Amino acid sequence: MKSKDRNYFKILRAGINTTYQDLGRNNLYHIGIPFSGAMDKRNFQLLNSLLQNDYNSPVIEFAYQGPHLKYFGKDIFFCISGNVSFKIITKEGVIDGNSYQCYLLKNGDEVDIHSTNKSVYGYFSINGTFSVDYYWGSCSINTQAQIGPNNGNKFSKDLEIEIIDINNSFNKRKLDYLGSTIENIRVIKGTNYDYFSESSQNKFFKESFKITKLSDRMGMRLQGPKIENIVDPNIKSEGLVKGVIQITSAGDPIIMLSDHGTIGGYPKIATVISADYDRLVQLTPGSNIKFKDVSLEDAETLYKLYQMETNNLISQIK
């Protein structure tokens, strides 16, 4: 390809943990490969809908501080989802951008994604397709197992993000959305719930836990009242799922997130319901978390409501 035909972003600053993500890869737990995929599925879906891309198109996920990108090529639109502060730098000047709104970029323009606000993850994409390789049907980067495009590594400075396709019939769209907040994280009791003393079971639901800095795409470590194990601090290693809450030997909860190890040997006290997963992953280190017990039937209904809310938001895109 001649360089004048190329459309690409050059990364001037990579950000803290910037990767390609899509909906992730299925049916590989048995060999030790987790789902991965965009942490916040709703913001992933909204972004592709806003940009009229296929529902599983690759997007760029960032955490806390995002990338600073310089664009080279023909006119293109971009959009950001999540609660994000960013600036658009053009020859005319610098403006503050709003999430869930599409902006035009011309050759030489820049997007500087400063940070996510009171949240962890944000998403960036274009009205088109990034040039990515697929591994087991997904372009999601899993940095732990080094699977995915860019040799399975997070983005680094000077990397060039190639665009293979721009949708020329695209019309600028936006959504008025402030994000959703939640007081409690709802959970279903786990398969080892009775490993813990009654007073610890009560504390688990009555008291709050602090999210520690040891939290990433693999897991979220919490600190709070120690959860006392009265049976055995270990179980025979068995499969884990996204959102499952294990209690370590030290009595602290650890929640498995999208890039988690597929097997584990700590008892499971509870599992976060699917409807609350997106909101869980957006909670920042230092903030507090409180768990609420719901039944399986309620969790299934709440998931349907969550899907309806997402579809409702998509229908509000204008």
Next chain:
Amino acid sequence: MIKNILNLGDAALYCDFGSDVNQEINSNVIKYFYHIKKLNLRGITNLTPSYNKLIISYDLNIHSFLSLKKKIENIEIKENNKLEKNLIKIPVCCDNNFALDIKRVENKLKLKSEIILEKFFSKNYFCYMTGFVAGMPFLGDLNQEMRLKRLETPRVKVPKGSVGITEQFCNIYTFETPGGWNILGNTPQNIFDTSNQSNPNLVNPGDTIKFYRITLDQYNEIKR
């Protein structure tokens, strides 16, 4: 053969095959795993076999717990369904640079290192499951006199290729990860191959592993 099916959260079935860890129970898990995998049921997003459990993750848009539970309960597996078993030979170098915990194992087991290694290499091991990180095989069973606990403080980084033991099991670290197993050596062989999309795992559940000892020169030769 499944004793009980519970829910693990709202999007996974927790199939319990028993509480013991032995090859008979595990073979049942593996038979179910391969059988269900072959059925290719719509809306099943993951199957995770382990020693004595099988976790079936599903898409909540397609299944509910009760409907999928019924489907799985109705599956019939013939007792004489034979497992396909491969014998895989894996070279291991026990040079001092690789046998990170040999001194600790000597002290705990009260055996000389040569005896420990002789016992370790004299046996074939069965693969119960793979996972935790991509491709890591969980193998067993070690002889009674070879069993010891994990390190009190896990290593932050266990080198890729490390071969470790704990309790009745041994494993191979397919990536550099944190871990607490007692490391006896290192294999130059690639156990997980990201570029092999159809079959990235060298070792799969049900396989038999034969470790054989190599010198540092042979190790470097294979690495090259």
